[in-house]
Amino acid sequence: xxxxxxxxxxxxxxxxxxxxxxxxxxxxxxxxxxxxxxxxxxxxxxxxxxxxxxxxxxxxxxxxxxxxxxxxxxxxxxxxxxxxxxxxxxxxxxxxxxxxxxxxxxxxxxxxxxxxxxxxxxxxxxxxxxxxxxxxxxxxxxxxxxxxxxxxx
Amino acid sequence: xxxxxxxxxxxxxxxxxxxxxxxxxxxxxxxxxxxxxxxxxxxxxxxxxxxxxxxxxxxxxxxxxxxxxxxxxxxxxxxxxxxxxxxxxxxxxxxxxxxxxxxxxxxxxxxxxxxxxxxxxxxxxxxxxxxxxxxxxxxxxxxxxxxxxxxxxxxxxxxxxxxxxxxxxxxxxxxxxxxxxxxxxxxxxxxxxxxxxxxxxxxxxxxxxxxxxxxxxxxxxxxxxxxxxxxxxxxxxxxxxxxxxxxxxxxxxxxxxxxxxxxxxxxxxxxxxxxxxxxxxxxxxxxxxxxxxxxxxxxxxxxxxxxxxxxxxxxxxxxxxxxxxxxxxxxxxxxxxxxxxxxxxxxxxxxxxxxxxxxxxxxxxxxxxxxxxxxxxxxxxxxxxxxxxxxxxxxxxxxxxxxxxxxxxxxxxxxxxxxxxxxxxxxxxxxxxxxxxxxxxxxxxxxxxxxxxxxxxxxxxxxxxxxxxxxxxxxxxxxxxxxxxxxxxxxxxxxxxxxxxxxxx
Amino acid sequence: xxxxxxxxxxxxxxxxxxxxxxxxxxxxxxxxxxxxxxxxxxxxxxxxxxxxxxxxxxxxxxxxxxxxxxxxxxxxxxxxxxxxxxxxxxxxxxxxxxxxxxxxxxxxxxxxxxxxxxxxxx
Numbered sequence: 001x002x003x004x005x006x007x008x009x010x011x012x013x014x015x016x017x018x019x020x021x022x023x024x025x026x027x028x029x030x031x032x033x034x035x036x037x038x039x040x041x042x043x044x045x046x047x048x049x050x051x052x053x054x055x056x057x058x059x060x061x062x063x064x065x066x067x068x069x070x071x072x073x074x075x076x077x078x079x080x081x082x083x084x085x086x087x088x089x090x091x092x093x094x095x096x097x098x099x100x101x102x103x104x105x106x107x108x109x110x111x112x113x114x115x116x117x118x119x120x121x122x123x124x125x126x127x128x129x130x131x132x133x134x135x136x137x138x139x140x141x142x143x144x145x146x147x148x149x150x151x152x153x
Numbered sequence: 154x155x156x157x158x159x160x161x162x163x164x165x166x167x168x169x170x171x172x173x174x175x176x177x178x179x180x181x182x183x184x185x186x187x188x189x190x191x192x193x194x195x196x197x198x199x200x201x202x203x204x205x206x207x208x209x210x211x212x213x214x215x216x217x218x219x220x221x222x223x224x225x226x227x228x229x230x231x232x233x234x235x236x237x238x239x240x241x242x243x244x245x246x247x248x249x250x251x252x253x254x255x256x257x258x259x260x261x262x263x264x265x266x267x268x269x270x271x272x273x274x275x276x277x278x279x280x281x282x283x284x285x286x287x288x289x290x291x292x293x294x295x296x297x298x299x300x301x302x303x304x305x306x307x308x309x310x311x312x313x314x315x316x317x318x319x320x321x322x323x324x325x326x327x328x329x330x331x332x333x334x335x336x337x338x339x340x341x342x343x344x345x346x347x348x349x350x351x352x353x354x355x356x357x358x359x360x361x362x363x364x365x366x367x368x369x370x371x372x373x374x375x376x377x378x379x380x381x382x383x384x385x386x387x388x389x390x391x392x393x394x395x396x397x398x399x400x401x402x403x404x405x406x407x408x409x410x411x412x413x414x415x416x417x418x419x420x421x422x423x424x425x426x427x428x429x430x431x432x433x434x435x436x437x438x439x440x441x442x443x444x445x446x447x448x449x450x451x452x453x454x455x456x457x458x459x460x461x462x463x464x465x466x467x468x469x470x471x472x473x474x475x476x477x478x479x480x481x482x483x484x485x486x487x488x489x490x491x492x493x494x495x496x497x498x499x500x501x502x503x504x505x506x507x508x509x510x511x512x513x514x515x516x517x518x519x520x521x522x523x524x525x526x527x528x529x530x531x532x533x534x535x536x537x538x539x540x541x542x543x544x545x546x547x548x549x550x551x552x553x554x555x556x557x558x559x560x561x562x563x564x565x566x567x568x569x570x571x572x573x574x575x576x577x578x579x580x581x582x583x584x585x586x587x588x589x590x591x592x593x594x595x596x597x598x599x600x601x602x603x604x605x606x607x608x609x610x611x612x613x614x615x616x617x618x619x620x621x622x623x624x625x626x627x628x629x630x631x632x633x634x635x636x637x638x639x640x641x642x643x644x645x646x647x648x649x650x651x652x653x654x655x656x657x658x
Numbered sequence: 659x660x661x662x663x664x665x666x667x668x669x670x671x672x673x674x675x676x677x678x679x680x681x682x683x684x685x686x687x688x689x690x691x692x693x694x695x696x697x698x699x700x701x702x703x704x705x706x707x708x709x710x711x712x713x714x715x716x717x718x719x720x721x722x723x724x725x726x727x728x729x730x731x732x733x734x735x736x737x738x739x740x741x742x743x744x745x746x747x748x749x750x751x752x753x754x755x756x757x758x759x760x761x762x763x764x765x766x767x768x769x770x771x772x773x774x775x776x777x778x779x780x
Contacts, residue, residue, distance in 0.1 A: 078167060085163055095163070096211035320688065323695050
């Protein structure tokens, strides 16, 4: 696939950065407002979807190889689970315990601050990366399908 | 030693996400890691026998947060799941060398184990749905793992019916939330006791029975099972038939009916009807099969009928305010048969996998005379066949006998008769397997067949020993009280579940 | 009345999943069912003229050091929304899996028609 015209290519390579930025913004405000890791991750993946539509599949595969995306997803999932499990070791033997907030920040009067979310915002970033990478992989793998060439009886 | 309950879910989940990073080169490491996980889960499950524990995740108190509940029923199911998972994982070390992408297989396998452990432990009804979906999605992918014609077709069929079942369950959960305003099972149970069943809740119960019935492949809903279970790789067939339909179907059904909604006469009769239909239809469809694994899959339907029958008789007696000991007897039979079936059916699927790996076919007509070529497979297969048919020293006999005694006690002589007849037909179909696979004449093209040694053998012998020894679960006094009785007590206690779990309620 | 429409949508999806012969249409039917249930869940928590269930300074009563009493009575129920979000994620996963199986099946059989994909019988 050769991709679309030069206008689409140029604009989408500019817009890509903005979409990624907006995705990160949505992930980062997940602890207080209806945003969060999943929605932000979808934005991250959609920036690559835009690139794929504009430039074609090969360019995107060169920019973010599927093996790298898989590694990102695995590490992100691992980080998320590690955050959850680390609650077991910090203090009260509680899974998913928000120890950063409960131990050091509770009562400091910064309830709405980004830092105060503690483990939640760390977990949101992990989820965002995970969803972004996995959705990218899903789109990439589904786009291998060609109706005319691949139908072999 | 007390084990934090989330580890049952978190450990396989983490390792499942770590495994794909190993790629082709680290296949041996990945396999070793996955085996370590299943074996340590087995140790955890053994260590958690006889405990009752409520775990609040993230220190959110109960009606607000998600909680995990470990009671007798959960620990029984945990034991069954993790025993079968450990054996199937050992078996797949060698067996899965035939397929590409072994690390992905291991990852999906662990995901499925995590989902099932989660279903069994969850005390929150929506959380149960989420774990159920995790386990189901992993199993859809595993059924189609070979990516061949039949496997894809079976996987699609399974996925469509499984998704419809999931949507039914979600709809029922929505109805319950709309009527009671809570998602915690103990609180729902309390709210239903206070308000009684209205039309919406009755509809929710019907939806639950349809949804979990589809997941458990009871007879009107059984169409996907005989396609899906044979198409998966053999260790996965063992997992699907051995524990998945029980954890996702029977366990959830029992939990919802006995502990959340409370038993009623109508529900008891529905369960008995489903059970008898599954038993009879499953076994008669099984006798006519010529595909080794397909025959075993039909027997899964039939044997699940026994479990549901035991639960149904128990529910009926409890609803009629009959003697609790009689109900306990019937439920004991059902629960014991559930565990036994997990062991011997997974063993049968593993032996079928061993035969298929050695000979390359699973059509009964193309096999024959393998008794000398595959002595260990033959021996373990005979043990498992004797168990499923109910030959005395093996475990299947004891659970079937308890079921027969319970149905005679409860006054259902015809149910006892049906149980015995179905057992006889089961015996016939397993004699057929013995005759066509291991006895008779050895075909020319199978002269070079070799026995599978190593881990496959260890897994099969381990399960065969369990088949032989599990009769002691009812015969040895201490074991019965510590493993089976608590599970039965959870169900016979019925709606006291909420008071048992949350005393302050 | 809205609940009845929701149920109608559910039944429509069920009909589509059961009756249609095309694999992709079956998948679409299942999705319609899922969305009907999601809609039902959202409507359970809906309240006419309700406010968003997010506590900011306007809802916080400094005198009693608590959330103002009107907040609980006026806000919509946030729990069904969380449930719907979760179930959307799950249905996304199952959709991806279903579509990829459809594609693989098309590559093998060359058709989406389930009446022609019949190797398993019995």
